[in-house]
Amino acid sequence: xxxxxxxxxxxxxxxxxxxxxxxxxxxxxxxxxxxxxxxxxxxxxxxxxxxxxxxxxxxxxxxxxxxxxxxxxxxxxxxxxxxxxxxxxx
Numbered sequence: 001x002x003x004x005x006x007x008x009x010x011x012x013x014x015x016x017x018x019x020x021x022x023x024x025x026x027x028x029x030x031x032x033x034x035x036x037x038x039x040x041x042x043x044x045x046x047x048x049x050x051x052x053x054x055x056x057x058x059x060x061x062x063x064x065x066x067x068x069x070x071x072x073x074x075x076x077x078x079x080x081x082x083x084x085x086x087x088x089x090x
Contacts, residue, residue, distance in 0.1 A: 036077055046084030053078045 001009075003025070010021035032050055035042050041051035057073040081089075 044082070046082050048082040048085055049080045051078050051080070052076070
């Protein structure tokens, strides 16, 4: 499913306009992004938890050339599924 598909699904379930659904989805994504950028986590009960984790620097290999490269340390987003989501997917 794409972002457009999510918007269509919101319109079908809520009955709002497509523009309102798009703005609502953008607001949720923006809020999660800003929260993770500030170092906090976002927990949606029954769905899961979004968090930011530090990844250490490590050595890697360029698959095209075989050259060894150094991959720098960085902060990456992480998602841990909640109980409700895990049970629904099973």
